[in-house]
Amino acid sequence: MASSQHHQPSSPGQKDVPPYELLYWPGIPGRGEHIRLAFEETSTPYTDSAHVEDGMGLVTSQISANNLGDALNPPPLAPPILQHGPLLISQTPNILLYLGPRLGLVPSVEEDASGVYRVNELALTALDGLSNEVHDCHHPVSTGLYYEDQKAEAQRKSQDYIKNRLPKFLAYFERVLSGEASRGGTWLYGGVLTYADLVLFQCLDGLGFAFPNALSRLAKGGDYAKVFALYENVQQRPNIKKYLASGRRQQYGMGIYRHYPELDEP
Amino acid sequence: MASSQHHQPSSPGQKDVPPYELLYWPGIPGRGEHIRLAFEETSTPYTDSAHVEDGMGLVTSQISANNLGDALNPPPLAPPILQHGPLLISQTPNILLYLGPRLGLVPSVEEDASGVYRVNELALTALDGLSNEVHDCHHPVSTGLYYEDQKAEAQRKSQDYIKNRLPKFLAYFERVLSGEASRGGTWLYGGVLTYADLVLFQCLDGLGFAFPNALSRLAKGGDYAKVFALYENVQQRPNIKKYLASGRRQQYGMGIYRHYPELDEP
Numbered sequence: 001m002a003s004s005q006h007h008q009p010s011s012p013g014q015k016d017v018p019p020y021e022l023l024y025w026p027g028i029p030g031r032g033e034h035i036r037l038a039f040e041e042t043s044t045p046y047t048d049s050a051h052v053e054d055g056m057g058l059v060t061s062q063i064s065a066n067n068l069g070d071a072l073n074p075p076p077l078a079p080p081i082l083q084h085g086p087l088l089i090s091q092t093p094n095i096l097l098y099l100g101p102r103l104g105l106v107p108s109v110e111e112d113a114s115g116v117y118r119v120n121e122l123a124l125t126a127l128d129g130l131s132n133e134v135h136d137c138h139h140p141v142s143t144g145l146y147y148e149d150q151k152a153e154a155q156r157k158s159q160d161y162i163k164n165r166l167p168k169f170l171a172y173f174e175r176v177l178s179g180e181a182s183r184g185g186t187w188l189y190g191g192v193l194t195y196a197d198l199v200l201f202q203c204l205d206g207l208g209f210a211f212p213n214a215l216s217r218l219a220k221g222g223d224y225a226k227v228f229a230l231y232e233n234v235q236q237r238p239n240i241k242k243y244l245a246s247g248r249r250q251q252y253g254m255g256i257y258r259h260y261p262e263l264d265e266p
Numbered sequence: 267m268a269s270s271q272h273h274q275p276s277s278p279g280q281k282d283v284p285p286y287e288l289l290y291w292p293g294i295p296g297r298g299e300h301i302r303l304a305f306e307e308t309s310t311p312y313t314d315s316a317h318v319e320d321g322m323g324l325v326t327s328q329i330s331a332n333n334l335g336d337a338l339n340p341p342p343l344a345p346p347i348l349q350h351g352p353l354l355i356s357q358t359p360n361i362l363l364y365l366g367p368r369l370g371l372v373p374s375v376e377e378d379a380s381g382v383y384r385v386n387e388l389a390l391t392a393l394d395g396l397s398n399e400v401h402d403c404h405h406p407v408s409t410g411l412y413y414e415d416q417k418a419e420a421q422r423k424s425q426d427y428i429k430n431r432l433p434k435f436l437a438y439f440e441r442v443l444s445g446e447a448s449r450g451g452t453w454l455y456g457g458v459l460t461y462a463d464l465v466l467f468q469c470l471d472g473l474g475f476a477f478p479n480a481l482s483r484l485a486k487g488g489d490y491a492k493v494f495a496l497y498e499n500v501q502q503r504p505n506i507k508k509y510l511a512s513g514r515r516q517q518y519g520m521g522i523y524r525h526y527p528e529l530d531e532p
Binding site for chain 1: 331333334335336337338339340341342343353355356357359360363364380383384386387388390391395398402406407408409410411416419422423426430431435437438441442444445446447448454455
């Protein structure tokens with residue numbers, strides 16, 4: 001699969017395009033990773049607060065209680081934040097929605113005017129069930145408390161997640177890949193890679209770090225063969241492969257995906 | 267505020283427009299309510315599975331494990347679902363994104379090409395903190411278990427929500443309304459009602475049912491005066507007022523917003 005196998009970007013000329021600037025917490029892949037993968041897959045230049053001096057300060061000044069935004073942009077509540085010329089927007093699925101047509105990661109309006117709503121739907125669903133809920137597994141009571149202060153609740157939550165929620169979402173995406181709208185079952189929608197595939201890849205990658213035993217059992221079981229093939233297919237794309245091996249890819253740690261052996265299955 | 271005070275819909279001609287069909291669980295406002303309010307505010311005709319025979323069956327057949335979608339549409343994981351001619355999409359913020367330009371509830375591309383990304387950002391943030399997290403308050407461990415089986419965890423979670431999370435989100439939206447991009451502080455973005463305002467209204471309304479004591483204290487405290495004024499301003503809009511008094515508005519019950527007195531503050 002050549003990395004050029006994308007939809008047509010909505011503004012192919014690169015002249016006079018302002019730089020894309022990603023603001024996200026340095027030190028973890030986190031929600032920022034979904035944005036990075038879109039840039040990396042499409043060889044789109046971007047700056048990343050994870051790799052600049054005082055990147056942390058850039059983020060905290062944006063989400064400060066004193067920031068009222070500007071004439072064009074409301075203040076962001078939390079990162080990831082994208083700056084693109086005068087535009088400043090936040091919320092992972094919203095940034096992807098903005099980048100999708102610009103980077104050729106959704107069908108163009110000419111070929112499929114409603115395609116973007118299907119891609120957005122799939123990305124939102126992956127983020128709900130395979131990212132946000134995974135964060136809740138280690139922090140089911142309060143994001144303001146330490147894990148150690150909600151460990152009993154985290155164990156109950158994680159057991160339920162592994163037993164019920166994770167298979168539910170994997171089965172859903174297997175169903176999407178088995179449906180006609182996927183056009184062949186390699187990619188989630190329309191037979192061509194979209195940002196929904198990148199989001200699903202990153203969610204599965206993070207789950208493999210958080211719950212390695214559970215995910216490996218589910219992968220081996222064969223019920224979600226298309227889902228795990230998609231994971232491999234994204235991982236093997238030349239630009240993604242290069243990126244994952246580079247210093248730009250940060251290690252998992254104390255972010256959304258955390259590995260506490262006691263929360264995984266034995 | 268006249269109900270005609272909207273943005274220009276992207277396709278003002280009503281001829282040959284297929285009907286809008288909302289599929290959502292009958293019996294509770296739930297996530298479907300955000301979609302209903304968009305239709306009601308703009309006097310847009312729609313059908314609603316809440317009010318047809320076997321509405322429940324219409325929803326369950328869509329989310330059945332046997333449904334693979336069709337040639338155009340992936341299967342939905344969960345309602346709300348919108349059918350509009352050949353299009354079938356799910357995910358609350360995604361449906362609103364689709365309806366926004368069609369109903370004049372976002373700035374038109376001509377007046378503000380990036381406005382839709384700001385409105386989407388605000389709607390996503392309200393749904394995250396003032397809807398999804400509120401559901402987690404009564405079901406912090408598992409959506410598959412009864413409340414009674416996770417009551418201790420629900421109490422810890424709700425206490426944290428009322429003390430930390432709810433004020434955080436109210437303060438955020440007060441900040442948005444105090445910023446220049448709101449153009450005056452009546453509506454969240456651009457000086458005109460958008461669907462983000464309707465979402466925030468519905469979230470506050472549900473919170474007032476779930477946590478009446480906490481919300482009334484926060485309203486009286488005066489720190490979020492603009493937020494609660496927005497609530498009143500939406501509630502007083504002629505079409506919304508008529509709708510809220512009609513039989514189409516369903517009562518809160520065992521949905522996202524539930525009232526368990528022991529989870530509220532005294």
